[in-house]
Structures are given as structure tokens and as C-alpha cells.
Amino acid sequence: MAIQFRTLLQHWRKAVLIPLFLVSLLTVILTETPGIAQTPAVPPVGTPAVPIVRPEIRGVWLTLNDLDVMKDRTKVQEAMNQLGRLNFNTIYPVIWNSGYVTYPSAVAQRQGIQPFVYRGSDGHDILADVVDRAHRQGLLVVPWFEFGFMTPLTSELAVNHPDWLTEQRNGVQTSISGAGEVAWLNPFHPEVQQFITSLVVEVMTQYNVDGIQFDDNMSLPREFGYDAYTRSLYKKETKKDVPANPADQAWMRWRANKITAFMAQLEKAVKDRKSNAIVSISPNYYDFAYKFHLQDWLAWVRQGIADELIVQVYRPNLQSFIEKISRPEIQFAQQRIPTGIGVFTGQRTNPVSIYQIQEQTRAARDRGLGVAYFYYESLWDVAPEPANYRQAGFEALFPAPAYRSGVSMR
Template identity: 60%
Template sequence: MHQGWWLLRKRLLPLLFLISFFAVLLLNSFAPAVAQLPAQTRQEIRGVWLSGNDFGVFRNRSQVQAAMSQLRQLNFNTVYPVVWNDGYTHYPSAIAQKIGIPFFFKGTDGQDVIADIITQARRQGLLAIPWFEFGFMVPLTSELASQHPDWLTQKQDGTQTSISAAGEVAWLNPFHPEVQKFIRELVMEVIAQYDADGVQFDDHMSLPVDFGYDKYTISLYTQETGNPPPPNPQAQAWIKWRADKITTFMVDLYQTVKARKPNAIFSVSPNYYDFAYKLQLQDWLNWVRLGIVDELVMQVYRNDLESFIGQITRPEILETQQIIPTGIGIMAGLRNRPVSIAQIQSQVRAAQQRGLGIGFFYYESLWDIAPEPAEQRQSAFAALFPNSALRDISENTPRQPTFNTISLPLYPKPSLGQRVRGYFLEVAIANGQPKRILLDTGTAGLRVPQEFLGNAPIRRTGQNIKEVLSDGTVLEGELVYTNVRFGLIPVAEPVPVQIVTSRQCTAQKPNCSAKSGVPFSGIIGVNYFEKTLPYNPLRKLPGNLSNGFIAIGNGGSNKNGSLILGLTADNQAGFKMASWTQQSEINGVPGKRWDSRLSKVCLTIAGSSAKNACNGRMITDTATINGLTEFKSAATAGKLKPGVLRSANALKVAINGIFDYSLTPGTRDGFNRWNLSISPQVELPIFVNPGIAFFDKYDVLFDPVNGRQGFRSRR
């Protein structure tokens, strides 16, 4: 947003529109199901950016005071002073100076200009939201780029710069932890140093789609996906991976800001969505839906009114304004390209007619550098905003995501270990790096090794707990409480987690998984048959996402399955339901507790005495590789001996009218192996666990609200 911006944008506009047009044709739009929220009365945005071009004015205390007074008289309510621009902070920053970035933006009296602007704005009842204009963008010649070349990313050909509105610039790598730490510390420094009303990030909190081919990012992508980045920078999966990484950082940044000041406004000012996502990897609509944006001001710098209206009536704007205060960024003029007041008036009125607020770029062009006299311009602005509309951040409380439902991938391989088959969910614990953890629909509770934890606060209980798995593995470790994120969705509050520090086998099953020496990849138990703490962490997902889930297998392929969070009328279609039995509640476990072992299960095994006996119990379990039948009595097994069934022992498991599952036993782990055991000490006469292969044939639904389980045939 510098003086040459408009001329550059004018020259590039036809090319940008052409690129965007073909990008829209090539890529599917991101459109998950979202909650339909009722329209609410929202605080109207009437803001103006105080850019680097304005600092000639704002270095003078008396001019700051006059400017804030004038804005208040004209019924503006928000100013966005720039604090991060051209690789420098516009305020005295200990963080920046620590890494060798000099500071020279003092006022004419040696004062802190940002402190002065914020103080004078507040005296006039205006919100002051510091603006991190450059985001991840930085001049290649800056001290930051020179001293930290490993922080920069690059294009596939090794090029480190791109042409932007600010000229030729380099890009900090948004995936690098040191870059993320630096930006996070700058943001928190501003929040703490000035008790700022919020922070704002614009279209540069992003990365041009051609970037991301630096060594660090290539290694990270290869580690997580098993393949190097594709040579086509616009490959859909490559775009999504990078955009999701930026989103993950923004989720973390939002939570960090809110932990310090819960009512701070987390503001975003991007380009229109198709351009932002597909060409800048900025998935801001997802940010809105995730509940991490408190206000949005979309930049719509157009001369033509018809084009302007087309942008402000886009579906993403209509959706966003139902959720948060939403405004439109309007070009008030540049030094080398002034904008007439007539154009400004027509655009403001078009936005106001649609219930949208306004943000003007930038202060001096409101009336100081304009084609009309200042008095005429100020009179026109007074007519546009005839009534006062002050804003109050006390009502700006943290929001919940607006998703009704969302689908997360279930990966066929973990982050660690060599398990043959399984479904693994990506989980980040205590702000740690996402890890693929075994999804277990047969147990409850999140259990991970110490090294999976990040640096977020952990509440320790000092309570050592023990969990015995079905294969005889004993997990021991402390119960703690901390935040957890599934994909991009954080839990609403800290959940109990077992930090596993010891694994061993029971005497009865000495060949358990602990004996193999394979590193523990973690288990996330999502059953609702909790016996004690920890409980199923999905119970603490926000909003509708906590009301149940659907596990969809991958059909025995190497492709991903899906975990659909949040049950809706649409995604429950086609399921046949079986009821669970309600259990007594456990102190400390939210919601209802259910015995998810299904009753009246019919079992037939060729060569056994089990001939369509419908008195069995069954559990569907993604963590069990092979199917299992457990008999209390040897008589029920007939001539069969404990061990692996043979192909002659064809079996069928069914619940009348719900599902009918048949299998010919074989020798392939996870596909057709079936074990039989006889255990007189067990609780149930006949118990069946069909194992993970069951999920190749059926989608399985878990409904903890109504206490039922659903089955939908996939074949």
C-alpha cells in the first residue's frame, strides 16, 4: 500500500483477473457446511488506515491531536496505524532491536508515535488497532533478510523476490518456526506495550503461490506427505497444504492474543477470496469459519462501480457479514492518482446499502491530497456518516467456529512406527507439531508420548494412571490437561491427556506391541464407554462438532479415509441405527456415557456351534487390525480351537435390519485374518470385534447425544 500501488495494480489488473479466472476453473471452491446464524446487530466499521505515507503528519503531536479530533467529528470510529512496514517497526521494539533491526521512527519531539496515536485516538473515543502491513513480506535488502537468510523462502527456480505493490520484495517463510516466533513476539509486544484494542493483518499475511520451494519447506512437506512438492505451484494439494499451514499459525496467533487480552479485535483485511486463496495461499474464509477473525475489511480498490458492487456481493462477504463486523476497503486516493469524492460517495453508499462498513486507504488522501478542496471533502464525509457509531471492544468475546460439520483425513500410516493397517488422525497437542495418532473407536482418551507435546501451558495433576490395551500392552503415565487441535479445529477448553512414559506387556500376553520396540505413535480413543479419566476428547469440540462423528474407511486402499465431525440431517442420511445402553455418569466426564457394545448380534462360524446365534455383543473398533470372536464356553466353539481361523471357517456377523457382514478368513493382516479365543473368565458369552476390515465395507456413525450407532453399506 505505497504510492505506486494504484499504477502498478492498474497495469497488472487484466493479468490478475485472467489468472484468477483460470484458477477458478481449475480448482474447486472451499465450501464446507457452515451453521446458518441469525442476522445480528453488529458494530459498524468506519475506519481509516494510517499508512507509512501519513507519517509526515503523525510525527507531530499537535497534528495527531487535530486529526483524531477531526475524525471523531466526522463520525469515524476506528484507526489502523501501521506498526510493521518495510522490514522495520514504527514503534520502539525490543524484539526487533534484539535481532539487529534499527529503529528511527521517532516523532518530532522524540516521542513514540504509535503511543501518541493510540492515546489521542482513545481520548476521542476511537478504536486504535495496530496494523501489521507487511506481514511475511520484507525487502531483500533489509537487515532482517540479510541477517536471517534461512528465514526466507523462494520459488522453484531459486528466485527469492516477487513484484508487489511495495516494489520488489522477499518473503519470510511462514512455515519456519523461527519466523512464526518472530511475528508472534512482535504482535504480543504491541498488545502488551500499548494495551492495543486489537491487531490487524492484511493481504501480506500470506505467501504468493509460486513460493515454498526452500529447503526447509521441501523437507517438511516430504516428511508429512511422503513426496516432494509438485513442480506445479498451483497443484491443489500443494496449495491446500501451504494454506493450511498458514491457517494453523493464524489459529495459534489468535489464541495467543486472546490469552493475553480476550476482547482484543483480531482483524483481517485481505483481497477477495478466490484471489487470496488460490494466488496468495490466504484461506481467510476458513479463518472466519474457524472463529479466529473478529472483523473483516476486504480490500476492493476499483474505479468502476459495477465491478465494485460485484466484489462486495460475493458469497463469502454475504456469509461473513452474518457472523462478524464486515467492511469494505475503499481507495480514497494516492499522491500520484487522486480519487474524486463522487467515486468515494457512490462506493460508500453501495456498501452501506448492503449493511457493510468502510475502511479508507489512506488518511492523507481523505482530504489533504485530493482533487477537491478539503472543506468540500470533509462536508461530503459528514454527509456519509451523519450519525455517531462508536465501537466498544467489551462485547468482543472469543467466538466458536461456525462449522456444522467438517471432514478430517484419516491417514493409513502414523507419524511413527510400522503398523500394518490403521487409521490415523492428525492431532496437535499443547501447540506441538501435528502428529498422526491411531484413531481408536474401541477405547476412550488421548494417550501420547512426551515428545508429542508443544510449548503451550499444561496443567499437571500428579496422578499416574494405567491403561491395559486389548493386546496386553500396559500404558502408564501422568494425567495432564492441555489444549488439543484436530486438523485446524481446537478444542473449546483443555482436555485430559495421558503422557505415556512406560510401556510393557502383561504376563498373560507377553508378545504385545510393547515388546516390538517400535516407537509409540499415540492413541486417541473416541469411544463413549469411558470407565475413568481421560475421556474422549471429541466431547470438547466447539459447537455442533461435539455431537458425534462418522468414521469412513479407505476400502483397503492406500488412500485416506475420513473422520466427519458434527452430525447433521444430511450426513446421517442412509444410516441404519442400533441403540446403545446408557451407563451411569462419571464425575469429570462431560455428557452422557454409553455402553457401545451392541446387543443382539447374530454370529455364524462354519465348523462351530455358533449357528446364527443372536445373543452376542459386538464393538466396532478401528484400532484392532484383525477380527476377533471371544467365547466364554468351549462348547460354543465346538470343534474349533483357539487361534487363527481358516478359510473353511467362513463367518457372518449381523444385526437384523442393520448390517450383514460376511468374511472368509485368510492370512492378510487387517483384511481377512480372524482370531478365535476361549476365555471362561470373560464377562460376555459371545463377544465380537470385526476389526478394521469392517470399516472397508461400512461407514460407522457414533451418536452420543441419542445413544446410538449407525451403519451405512459402502458396497
């Protein structure tokens, strides 16, 4: 090795090339280091093509489907032990879904939401227990604000605050989503913004969490925004009436910018409470997120609003999966913040093989990307193969640890 090194140095003796050689050598060394994610050398225009090394994201979402696990202290302990043993490093437990929170919330009660709380089997605080058990295994805990601006039309929140809801041009207040028929809180309404901010600050204050995550529902379908409040605000700021076409470019940009501005306020509120907290975002791929849900997450990355990006790419076809994770927006984000891909691990009615999971995980990691799996129970409990076989499959993917500190690494 020493002889080869001296030979190469002699060959590249010119001063202008020596730095490039050293960067290449460092790249080879880091590539062989376990637990390190490395961005491909495809930086934004005008930026040096130097790989940026960050701890690799190895995460999993804990959804309401995982409630049986989260409610039982013994099961939580076993789950966190297993994730730690298999060298995962981050969990994303749900805290906001269907207009309810999964922790005791004074903020929710003040807004007329009944004191309905998912509690553990012995009446304990689920989130507090999950945080404690996860941290003992060295896992970061980034609670997941799943529903974003989405809420069922029948929820207490929607019934008690009808003026908080937005609507389509024809007056319809709901749309069909993966969670069924839902209404949308108006992201431009100051009272809605204050409510969501208060929930987020409450979690950051009451629990020793490492951050907060907002997903694809921290957005608004482009058909919405025709409520009286938003029409008036648009008229006041632009001196124009709201366009009849929901896909009008200026109208889309105005709404997307408003959501971005609110995200900047949320990020500040989180960091004011805990300066090293991770503000994680988990959107759909960019073309869909912006064009259909006014979610300009690329601007969030550019403006430093997000500390972590996990793009949901839930599709069985490997070629389609690779096309989406190779997009330039993702490569751009890799140069700024830790970046990963959301990989679908199955559902009771839609099982996914460990082979597909491994294939997609390797495709992501080959491109310097981390991964987060949706969702915990389908990693090995609800699956087409035996649990021990699935666990061996994940063990083969992550043979060495990848430690994360919880401090935003830009």
C-alpha cells in the same frame, strides 16, 4: 402506527407466522437506527435468515504516507478530533513495514534489526501518542501489521537471517508487489513464526491498543515454498516430493492450511494477552487471496480466528466494485463477525473524487457493510477537491455516531 400494527397482527394471527412478522418489524426499526450495520438476509445454507445487528465499521488506515501527521503531536490531535467529529470510529495505524517497526522494539533489535525507529518531532513514541489521542475521541486503535511475511531483500532481517527466506522453484527469492521487489519470510519456519508472534505480543503488551490487524501480506504467493526447509517438511508429512506445479491443488492446500494454523496460534497469543482484543484481517477478495496467495481467510472466519473482516476492493468501476462486495463469502462473514470493505480514497499520483468515494461507501452500507478508507492523508489533504468540501462529503455519509466497544462481537 398503532392501528396498522393491530391490523397486521390480526392478519397474521396464525402462531407459526407471528415470529416472522415480529422479526420483520424489528428489521424495519433497526434499519432506521443510525450507526447500525445490518447484514442482508442471505445466510449460509441451513441457517435462519435473521439479520445480525452489529456496530458499523467506519475506519481509516494511517500509512507511512501519513508519517508527517503522526510525527507531530498537534497534527495528531487535529486529525483525531476531525475523525471524531465526522463520526469515524476506528483507526489502523501502521506498525510493521519494509522490515522495520514504527515503535521502540526490543524484539526487532534482538533479531539484528538496527534500532531504527520512526519517532515523533520531539523524540516521542508515535504509537503511544496516537493511541492516547484516538482514545480521547472514542476511536478504537487497531495497529496494522502491514507487510506480514513480506520484507525487502536488502533489509537487515533478510540479510541477517537468509535461512528465514523462502523461494520459488527456480531459486528466485523475490517477487514484484505493490511495494516493489520484495522477499518473503517463510511462514512455515518456526523461527519466523516466533519472531512475528513476539512482535505482535510486544505491541499488545506495551500499548493500550484495541487489537491487531493483518492484511493481504499475511500470506505467500503460490510460486513460493520451494526452499530446502519447506521441501523437507512437506516430504516428512506427506511422504511425497513437492510438486513442480505451484498451482497443484494438494500442494496449495497444504501450504494454505499451514498458514491458517499459524494464524490460529497468533490469535491465541493475542487473546492470552488481552482477551477482548480484536483480531482484524484485511485480505483481498477470496478467489484472488486463496488462488494466488494461499490466504484461506474464509477458513479463518469459520474457525473463529478473525473477529473482524475488511475486504480490500480498490477499483474505480462501480459495477465491478459491487460485484466483489456482493460475493457469498462476504455475506457468510457478515453472519459471523463485523465486516467491512476497504475503499480507496486516492494517492498523490492517483487522486479519487469524493463522488466516487461516496458512491462506493453507499453501495457497501446498502449491503450492511462497514467501510475502511485507504488512507488518512487522501481523505481530504491530498485530494482533487478542497479539504472543507471533502469533509462535508464525509459528514453527509456519517451524520450520526456509530460507537464500537472494542470487545469482539461475534
